[in-house]
Amino acid sequence: MRFLVLVSALALAADSATQTHKRATPPTVDELVGAGIGFDGSGGDFVRIELRADQSGYLGMVAAPNLITHDYGVQIYKVNKWRLDGWRIACDLSPISSNAESAQATAELFVQALRLNIHGDKRQWKIESTLHMESRVEQSNAETKDAIASAQRK
DSSP: OHHHHHHHHHHHHHHHHHSOOOOOOOOOHHHHOEEEEEEBTTSOEEEEEEEOTTSOEEEEEEEOTTSGGGGGOOEEEEEEEEEEETTEEEEEEEEOSTTOOOEEEEEEEETTEEEEEEEESSSOOEEEEEEEEHHHHHHHHHHHHHHHHHHHHO
16 A cells, blocks of 8 residues: 555656646736735735836835824825836826825735835835735635624524
C-alpha cells in the first residue's frame, strides 16, 4: 500500500513538473476603471481614488474621524492623467481643495489590491495605502454583515 501511495505521489509530481507555467497578464485600463478605497498602513488616513476610462479621475484623502487632523478636512486632487505600465500606475495630480498641496502618486497592482503611494512635493509627506475596489468591499461587507446578523438571530 505504501508503494502505491509513493508511486501515485511521484506520478503527480512528474505530471506537475511537465506542465507549463502561465504568467499573469497585467490588467487593462478598462479593468482598472472604478473607485478604490482604503486606509494607510497606520489607519490614520482614508484614501479614495476614482479612475475613469478616459484616464482621468479624482483622489481624496481625509484623516480618520478620531484624529485631530480630521478637522483639516478632505484633500481633493484632480487626476489629470493616469498611465498604466504593466503592473504600475503613475498619476499626474493637481490640487483642487484649498488644503491640498502639490503631490504625486504612483501605484502597484497586487492581485485585487492597489498599493498607492502619494507624496507631497513641498513638505515631503508620504502616505502609503492599500486600496480595494469599492464594489468588492461593499459586496463582501454586506454578505458578511448579513451572515453575522443571521447567526445572531439563531
